Amino acid sequence: MSTEHTRGVRLRPEIVAVPAYKQGRPAPADGFKLSSNENPFPPLPSVVDAVTRVLSDLNRYPNAGGGDLRQRLADRHGVDVEQVHLGNGSVSLLSQLISAAAGVGDEVVYSWRSFEAYPGLVTVAGATSVQVPNRADGSHDLDALAAAITDRTRAVIVCTPNNPTGTIVTAADFERFMGAVPSDLLVLLDEAYYEFVTDDASVDGIPLLGRYPNLVVLRTFSKAYGLAALRIGYAVGPAHVLDAARSAAIPLSVTDAARIAALASIEAEDELMERVARIAMRRDQLRDALIAQGWVVPEAQGNFVWLATGDQTAEANDAFFDAGLTVRAFVPEGIRISVGEQESVDKLLEVAADIVRNLPNGHPAKRLG
Incomplete structure (x- = not known):
C-alpha cells in the first residue's frame, strides 16, 4: 500500500477546515429546548391529518x-x-x-x-x-x-x-x-x-x-x-x-x-399567525425583563433574544444548561435564546438574573453608567 493511501482519502483542505454545522445540545429531562429557534407550539391537527394522508x-x-x-x-x-x-x-x-x-x-x-x-x-x-x-x-x-x-x-x-x-x-x-x-x-x-x-x-x-x-x-x-x-x-x-x-x-x-x-x-394561516403574535408578545416581554435585570439586549424582531455574554459565554451556557435550559452559545460572543413555552420564561429569567449579577463591572453585557 502506498504512503498516499495510508494517509487516507484526499479531501479539499478548505472543506476539512470548516466546522460542520452542529445542532444545540438536546434539552435535559424535563427541561426546555431554547437553542434552535423552533416554534414551541405543536402542529395543528389539520396539518398533521394532511401529512398523514400522504404517508x-x-x-x-x-x-x-x-x-x-x-x-x-x-x-x-x-x-x-x-x-x-x-x-x-x-x-x-x-x-x-x-x-x-x-x-x-x-x-x-x-x-x-x-x-x-x-x-x-x-x-x-x-x-x-x-x-x-x-x-x-x-x-x-x-x-x-x-x-x-x-x-x-x-x-x-x-x-x-x-x-x-x-x-x-x-x-x-x-x-x-x-x-x-x-x-x-x-x-x-x-x-x-x-x-x-x-x-x-x-x-x-x-x-x-x-x-x-x-x-x-x-x-x-x-x-x-x-x-x-x-x-x-x-x-x-x-x-x-x-x-x-x-x-x-x-x-x-x-x-x-x-x-x-x-x-x-x-x-390554517389565521390560527398560526395568532400563535406568532403570542410568541412576538412573549419575546418583547422577555426582552423588557432582561433589560430590567441589567442586560443590554438588541432590538429583538425574530423569535429569539441575544445576550452579549462575551468572554463569559461558556460559563453562562453551562449555567442555563444546569438549570434545565438549552440555549445556543456562540463562544466568545454571546448566547441566542429562543422564545419557548411560557413555562420556560420564569426559569430563564431567574438564571439570567444570577448571571448578569455576577458579571464583572464594565462587562459589555451590563448596562454602563
Missing part, C-alpha cells in the same frame, strides 16, 4: 417541483409561478443560489455575526467569504457592506431579522443599499423570521422585486408555521436566477409531506 405513498418519489404550492405562493405575492422556487429549508436555497453565482476566485459578502451556516455554504461553493462586522447594537452596517463589494463579489447576503442578534434592516436603509450596489450583483435577502417582525420600519423584500432585478427573497415554513422537522422553504425572485438555483439543487429533495404540510398551513 401511504412513501414508495413513490415526491412531486418535488411542487407546482401547486408554487402557484399558491405566486398568487399570494403577485408574481409568475416561475419566480417561485421551493427547497428543503431556506438554507438549501441559499446553498443553491450561492453555488449558482460564485465559485473559485469569487467572493460572497455578508455581515458577521449572522447565520452560522453562511461561511460553510460559501466555502463549499469554492468561493471566499468577506465578513463585515455588525454595528455595536448587533445590526447590519449596510454602508460597510456596500463598501466591501469589489469586482470579485458575486453575491451579498442581507439577513433580517438578523440571526442571532435579532435586529432588522429598515426599508429605507435597504433601498439606499440597493441603490449603492451594482445592478448585476445578486442580493440575497434572508427573511427566515419575517412573520415575527412587528416593527413597521422593517424592509419587506417581495414587493421590491419589481424594482430590483438582482434581488432574491428567501422565506421558510420552519419557524412561524412550525414545520421545522419537514424542512421546506421558498425563494421569490427573477425566473432566470431561480432556474440557475434549480440547476444547482439536489433532485427530488422537497418531499410530498413537506409540500402538503405547507399547503395545509397556508389554509
